[in-house]
Amino acid sequence: MRITVSVNGQPHTRDVEPRLLLVHFLRDELGLTGTHWGCDTSNCGVCTVQLDGVPVKSCTVLAVMADGHEVTTVEGLERDGELDAVQKGFVECHGLQCGFCTPGMLLTARRLLDTVPDPDEGQIREAISGQLCRCTGYENIVRSIRWAAAAEGEARR
Amino acid sequence: MQVPAKFAYERADSVPHALELLERYGPEARVVAGGHSLIPMMKLRLAQPEALIDINGLTELGRLAVEDDELVIGALVRHAELLASTIATDLFPIFRDAERVIADPIVRNRGTIGGSLCQADPSEDLSAVFSALRATAVIQGRNGTRTVPIRDFHQGPYETAVEPDELLVRLRVPISSGTGSAYVKVERRVGDWPVAAAGAVLRVEDGVIAQAGVGLTAVGAEHFCAPEAETYLAGRPPSPEAFAAAGRIAAEHCEPHTDQRGPADYKRHLAAELTRRALAAAAERI
């Protein structure tokens, strides 16, 4: 089946089997390996991308379901060579160790700050509760997202 | 790497089109919306449909609104949308209680109300919620729509009243004043299926319980409800003693099984205790 998916603002047209999962479309067809792939059972959340701005687990979405829709992956966060605030936060606050969960965490964090610009710790923990950090670095992930929220709050003033 | 077996994929552009596709592909076709129950089952070959009919484009099924004296919830409403809808959660706080503990926020962004109900997993949360609320399911076929009380909707594990050539289109929940509702769940870890869970809906008139709804999941309660406990409560003043007795009755009439989530006697204990707690919480909210 021929599909066109807009990924990070670029349309990509491919012939795919209906059973191809979005995560493999991104990684294998488009070479966007920033989206990781772990449990394959919609538990760990490392495959999280944004579909029309909403975080989804791409191991449980068919690529054909994204036809005509917008996907944002971690590769799409940086703008004109500048990292997004959430990426900077993870750098500043040591929000990653091995980095396996990080792309998914960043996309969830981005969506959270787009909808709740100044989240408290509880809201952050709730937002990332569908994602596992195998390095158990949750404290620093929360701090990183708080840092990004503060930085964006500052920039808005 | 887990990949589903091959299937044909069709995208429905209207409800009649979806019904036409269901008829064309026959009983081996499955409807897919969020896909968060079906796709994992397809990866494991627990489900192997020959065709998937994608209904994600049917925006007419995504409505969530009050119509007359009912809350109408389209089958395609996502869990996250139900949780975010203050119309729904103010009227029926049981939705807020339940949706906060169904899977996780990212799964809730995608999974749908209709999908959860049609999956009819014996541990599914919303089945107990809608059962407690005495909702009505609206099912559409080629010859029009029909309504089914939710307690007749579930006909067994993974079995519903929806025929292979039909589509669940919406749920209708009766609104009445003097009502409180709550849902209480015990899970092993955040986002898991329940070990056991109970929902309660209480309508109190002139100091006595005019109608009680008790929903139970994961404990082998037929149709996800506890009619004996409801009958016991009707006509009594709400009290901790009555709620505890109703819990004991509910537990007596369920049929929990020992599995990886816990032994049967523990689940039976939970059925009683969670029913009691849900009733008490519902009473507080009237």
Ligand code: FES
């Ligand atoms: S790989 Fe998708 S949730 Fe784990």
Ligand code: FES
């Ligand atoms: S940084 Fe290693 S999994 Fe989170």
